[in-house]
Amino acid sequence: MPALLPVVQAQSQLLALARPLAIENVPLAAAAGRWAAADIEALRTQPYADLSAMDGYAIRFADLPGPWRVIGESAAGRAFTGEAEPGDSVRIFTGAPLPGGTDTVLVQEEAARDGGRLSLAGEGPGHRGRNVRRRGLDFSEDDLLVRAGDRLTPAVLALLGTAGHGTLPVRRKVRVAIAATGDELVPPGSLIGPAQLPETNRLMLAAQLADLPVELIDLGILPDRQDALEAAFRAVGADLLVTSGGASVGDHDLVQPALRAVGATIDFWRVALRPGKPMMAGRLGGMLVLGLPGNPVSAFVTTQLFVRPLAAALSGAADPLPRTRRAVLGEPLAPNGDRTDYLRAEQRGGAVFASTIQDSSMLRTLARATCLIVREPGAAAAVSGDSVEILDIA
Numbered sequence: 001m002p003a004l005l006p007v008v009q010a011q012s013q014l015l016a017l018a019r020p021l022a023i024e025n026v027p028l029a030a031a032a033g034r035w036a037a038a039d040i041e042a043l044r045t046q047p048y049a050d051l052s053a054m055d056g057y058a059i060r061f062a063d064l065p066g067p068w069r070v071i072g073e074s075a076a077g078r079a080f081t082g083e084a085e086p087g088d089s090v091r092i093f094t095g096a097p098l099p100g101g102t103d104t105v106l107v108q109e110e111a112a113r114d115g116g117r118l119s120l121a122g123e124g125p126g127h128r129g130r131n132v133r134r135r136g137l138d139f140s141e142d143d144l145l146v147r148a149g150d151r152l153t154p155a156v157l158a159l160l161g162t163a164g165h166g167t168l169p170v171r172r173k174v175r176v177a178i179a180a181t182g183d184e185l186v187p188p189g190s191l192i193g194p195a196q197l198p199e200t201n202r203l204m205l206a207a208q209l210a211d212l213p214v215e216l217i218d219l220g221i222l223p224d225r226q227d228a229l230e231a232a233f234r235a236v237g238a239d240l241l242v243t244s245g246g247a248s249v250g251d252h253d254l255v256q257p258a259l260r261a262v263g264a265t266i267d268f269w270r271v272a273l274r275p276g277k278p279m280m281a282g283r284l285g286g287m288l289v290l291g292l293p294g295n296p297v298s299a300f301v302t303t304q305l306f307v308r309p310l311a312a313a314l315s316g317a318a319d320p321l322p323r324t325r326r327a328v329l330g331e332p333l334a335p336n337g338d339r340t341d342y343l344r345a346e347q348r349g350g351a352v353f354a355s356t357i358q359d360s361s362m363l364r365t366l367a368r369a370t371c372l373i374v375r376e377p378g379a380a381a382a383v384s385g386d387s388v389e390i391l392d393i394a
Contacts, residue, residue, distance in 0.1 A: 004272035004277065005270065005271050005272060006271075006272050006340070007272065007273050010279075010281070011309065011321060013268055014267075014268075014281050014309070014310055015310065015320065017281070017283065017288055017310075018288070018310055018314050019314075020037070020313070020314060020315070021172050021239065021315070021316075022171065022172050023037040023169050023171060023172075024170060024171075025167045027166065027167055028157050028167070029157075031157060032152060032154065033151070033152065033153075033211055033212065034151075034152050034170040034171070034213045034315060034316075035312070035315050035316040036148055036149065036150050036152060036168065037170050040144075040146040040160060040165065041143060041144055041145060042141055042145055042163040044163060045136050045140045045141045046136070047134070047135055047138065050097065050098045050103075051095055051096065051097055051098070052092045052093065052094055052095065052096050052132065052133075053094065053132060053133050054105055055093050055094055055108050056092060056106050056107040056109075056131065057070070057092060057105065057106045057111055058084070058090040058098050058104070058105055058106075059089045059102055059106050060086060060101060060102055060103060060104070061127070061128035061129075062086075064125075066119050068088060068119075069087055069088050069089065069116060069118070070089050070090070070091060070117070071084065073091040073092070074091070075092075078096075079096060079097045084101030088101065088102075090102060092105060103129060103132070104125050104127075104129060104131065104132065105125065105130065105131035106118075106120070106124060106131075107131060110122030110124055145160060146159075147318070148316070148318070151317070152168065170213070170315075170316070171213075171316040173213045173214055173215045174212070174214045174215070174239050175214070175215050175217060175237070175239045176214045176215070176216055176238060176241075176311060177217040177218075177219055177236045177238035177240070177241045178202045178205055178216060178219060178242050178243075179202075179219035179220065179241070179242070179243045180222065180244050180245055180294075181221070181223075181224060181229065181243060181245040181246040181294070182199070182223075182245045182294060183223055183224045184197050185197055185198075185199035185245075188203065200296065201244040201245070201296055201299045202220075204296065204303075205242060205244070205292075205303050208304070209307070209308065209311060212308065212311050212312060212315065213315050217236070217237075219232055219236070224246065224254060225254070229246075229254055229258035230262050233258060233259060233264075236287065239287060240287065240288045240289075240311065241288070241289045242290045242307055243255050243289075244293070244294050244299045245292075245294030247278045247279065247292065247293055247294070255291050256269070256280060259289060262284065265283050266280060267281050267283065269281075272339045272340060272377065273301070273339050274342065275298040275301055276298040276299075276301050276302040276342075276360075277339065279291065279292055279293060279298075281306070290302075290306060290307055290310065295360040295361050296366070297359075297362060297363070297365075297366050300366055304322060304391065309321050309322065322391055323391075324390060324391050325390060325392070326388070326390075327351070327352045327371070327387070327388055327389075327390045328351045328352070328385060328386075329352060329382055329384060329385065329386045329387070329388045330348065330351030331353050331354065332381065332382060332383050333354060333375070333381065335378075335379065335380055335381045336376065337378075338378065341375040342374060342375075342391070343358055343372060343373040343375065344365050344368075344372060345371050345372065346368055346369060346371075347371060352373060354373055355368070355369070370392070370393065371391060371393055372391045372393060373389070374389040374390065
């Protein structure tokens with residue numbers, strides 16, 4: 001029996017197998033949630049000119065305290081095209097370019113206008129350039145805005161659109177095939193006979209991947225027959241095959257023998273974590289394979305720790321692994337054993353509370369959880385108020 005592989009080592013070995021997929025250029029809206037496949041620079045300068053940050057009057061600071069002649073108007077999209085001379089002012093609106101010859105904006109609350117004559121009605125701007133957004137304040141043409149591997153979040157998409165981009169380079173979507181194995185499994189909502197069980201791991205896994213750029217291929221529920229498994233695995237055309245169930249060593253755990261029979265290599269099997277120890281990773285031709293345990297909580301946790309990061313890495317993410325944070329423990333915890341433990345927990349009143357039931361088949365406990373408390377092998381007993389490491393879950 002192979003030794004248990006530490007979680008960090010298993011993640012490292014798994015990500016070493018990932019080769020980012022081919023690059024494609026997609027419209028901005030289609031790039032949401034994906035990762036940049038190349039460094040991206042600004043194609044234009046923003047603001048493109050000195051712009052007014054307020055409604056008021058464009059003036060020359062040296063002309064204070066006035067008065068001024070009003071010679072025109074500048075609005076966003078309708079710039080004043082003339083040149084202001086000393087003593088001139090131009091009515092200006094937020095976002096409009098400053099006319100030539102002006103350098104400051106007198107806000108309208110501090111201005112008094114009588115026809116074409118403008119005078120100061122307050123303290124006025126305190127320095128040259130007041131209430132002006134200078135050209136290039138946000139970015140300049142050729143500035144590096146996004147690095148390859150950065151996530152294309154809503155704000156980043158807005159930045160790149162403003163920088164002049166209409167399409168972006170990303171990795172193509174990951175084709176992920178999902179299969180459940182087990183003669184006892186039936187689709188949710190079906191009539192359930194003796195010793196049968198609704199199969200929900202595929203549904204759960206698909207939902208866990210919903211925010212990633214993947215195309216799902218549902219292989220359905222596969223029977224506990226090696227010939228059927230071999231036939232299904234041979235026919236898969238995907239970048240990643242994920243199975244649930246049948247990954248251990250029982251008489252009916254046939255996923256690993258079936259994979260080997262069709263030419264797969266197993267890179268590792270059995271990881272030092274709880275829940276999810278019997279997880280398996282390998283390759284079948286150009287396709288990566290992850291065999292998850294059939295217990296639903298184990299499947300959920302291993303998807304968070306391995307499936308999601310692998311899909312992100314194939315998509316070109318520079319930092320695909322989930323990140324933990326510190327939180328205050330709200331109740332005592334017993335000493336941990338020799339595996340990294342991921343306790344289902346809830347966050348309440350600024351603290352985290354582990355469920356009293358941590359069995360890997362308990363979906364009700366998982367459904368209430370908002371995070372996983374991560375306990376390293378051999379961790380000492382903890383008391384309420386201690387700082388613990390947690391992994392947020394959706």
